[in-house]
Amino acid sequence: AAVANEYFVGAIxxxxxxELGPNDFYGTSYFVDPExxxxxxVASDKETELVVRDLDMAKLREVRDRWQFYRDRRPDAYEPLTAP
Structure with a gap:
């Protein structure tokens, strides 16, 4: 996860x-906040676990107000790239 990604991320x-191959899966599922x-x-690297977390949605607004990526974006600068 990146610093200030402005989203919660669940990595599973x-x-x-x-049985189909020598793939050894390392587990350690986790959630990270917007920072x-x-x-x-973090979940176990040996045992199967169900990871459930309460996510504080107010943290989204707090981080977005602090980092201001949406405020400073310039859609006009990339509009030609997204035109049909």
């Missing part, structure tokens, strides 16, 4: 080895 991964800080503990 299973654990163990699949890339973990929300709660």
């Amino acid at each position: 991964n299973r654990v163990g080895v699949e 890339a800080q973990f929300v709660g503990e």
